[in-house]
Amino acid sequence: MKDVIVYAEHQRGETRKVTFELASEAGKIAAALGGKAHAVVLGPGSAKLAEQLKNYPLETIFLNEDASIEAFLLDPIVDYLEAAARMAGPSLILIPNTLSGRDVAGRLMVRLAAGMVADVVEVKPDEGAVVCVSPKLGGALITQCALRAADYGVVTVRPNAFAVETGRAGARLEQIAKPASKGYPTAIDRDVEEGAGELALEEAPVVVAGGRGLGGPEPFETLLKPLARALGGAVGASRAAADAGWVPYNLQIGQTGKTVTPTLYIAVGISGAIQHKVGMRASGTIVAINKDAASPIGEFSDLLVVGDAFRIVPELTKLIETAKGNNS
Numbered sequence: 001m002k003d004v005i006v007y008a009e010h011q012r013g014e015t016r017k018v019t020f021e022l023a024s025e026a027g028k029i030a031a032a033l034g035g036k037a038h039a040v041v042l043g044p045g046s047a048k049l050a051e052q053l054k055n056y057p058l059e060t061i062f063l064n065e066d067a068s069i070e071a072f073l074l075d076p077i078v079d080y081l082e083a084a085a086r087m088a089g090p091s092l093i094l095i096p097n098t099l100s101g102r103d104v105a106g107r108l109m110v111r112l113a114a115g116m117v118a119d120v121v122e123v124k125p126d127e128g129a130v131v132c133v134s135p136k137l138g139g140a141l142i143t144q145c146a147l148r149a150a151d152y153g154v155v156t157v158r159p160n161a162f163a164v165e166t167g168r169a170g171a172r173l174e175q176i177a178k179p180a181s182k183g184y185p186t187a188i189d190r191d192v193e194e195g196a197g198e199l200a201l202e203e204a205p206v207v208v209a210g211g212r213g214l215g216g217p218e219p220f221e222t223l224l225k226p227l228a229r230a231l232g233g234a235v236g237a238s239r240a241a242a243d244a245g246w247v248p249y250n251l252q253i254g255q256t257g258k259t260v261t262p263t264l265y266i267a268v269g270i271s272g273a274i275q276h277k278v279g280m281r282a283s284g285t286i287v288a289i290n291k292d293a294a295s296p297i298g299e300f301s302d303l304l305v306v307g308d309a310f311r312i313v314p315e316l317t318k319l320i321e322t323a324k325g326n327n328s
Ligand SMILES: Cc1cc2nc3c(=O)[nH]c(=O)nc-3n(C[C@H](O)[C@H](O)[C@H](O)COP(=O)(O)OP(=O)(O)OC[C@H]3O[C@@H](n4cnc5c(N)ncnc54)[C@H](O)[C@@H]3O)c2cc1C
Pocket: 138, 139, 140, 210, 211, 212, 213, 214, 237, 238, 239, 240, 241, 252, 253, 254, 255, 256, 257, 258, 268, 269, 270, 271, 272, 273, 274, 275, 276, 279, 289, 290, 291, 292, 295, 307, 308, 309, 310
């Protein structure tokens, strides 16, 4: 395996940060393998996304605005990716570890008789093989699986595993031919968008996360949401808060939750257990508000504010709102 192919998942040209993370890392992996990095962009809006991807270290961006991508379930995507992979020969295909990304990856693995590793957080080329690091069993085990270089490899990558780094611009845009239609069995009737307008936790520039120290579900609404709103961010939580049923599990950050890398992470009433730390340690600036000066989170925070969250957070929110008002 030499070349690396990124599947650039998107909706009408709008994509998630993970696509740019993969496009950034693909160049490095391909260089280590002695090959080239490419991206495949499919469906309406492809040209728009392809223009953005030109800023990343890619050799070729294969695209096709084919409307059937939106008209059927995942089968046409798998056809196109298979075609791109066959053109490249034994290659590593990187796919976002999203709901549909995992589905595409499983099907592609069968088509290419490829090795596959899911939910990967690190990809390390290693003397003719590609080693993929992936937490398993809810994070209790960290596995390393090596894909053989002579074969195809399919890997789904967790959002926020890689940094976004634009690089050598000037990737070539190339139309990829529509694979011969096989007649797809499942057509999409209509798309329903849920939760529109809410900032996705993994992509928020600021995350305000709450833990057991908040004592119940209400402070997430009355304390954390106003602070997150003032900062243009999103609310997250520790597992203790999610396990208690105070917030849904999709807000959980950590080893068995989401990995986030905001510019600013504010941990409120969170002790900083290792399983929480692994999901937020790569954040830009970490601020902790905790009534215990000896709380472990102090060891890896840039700023530990010691005191009662119920007094500090409303004051902080007020100050930010005032500062915003004064500046506008
Ligand atoms: C396999 C495994 C996977 C796990 N995965 C995750 C994961 O993905 N994410 C995760 O978060 N955890 C995870 N955990 C759990 C983790 O070990 C901790 O139990 C958990 O993170 C603790 O959550 P917490 O910090 O909210 O609660 P606690 O550890 O109870 O800390 C509460 C903190 O709030 C402070 N506090 C209390 N009252 C106030 C107040 N009024 N104002 C300010 N501060 C206050 C306390 O001083 C304390 O530091 C996992 C555990 C295991 C075994």
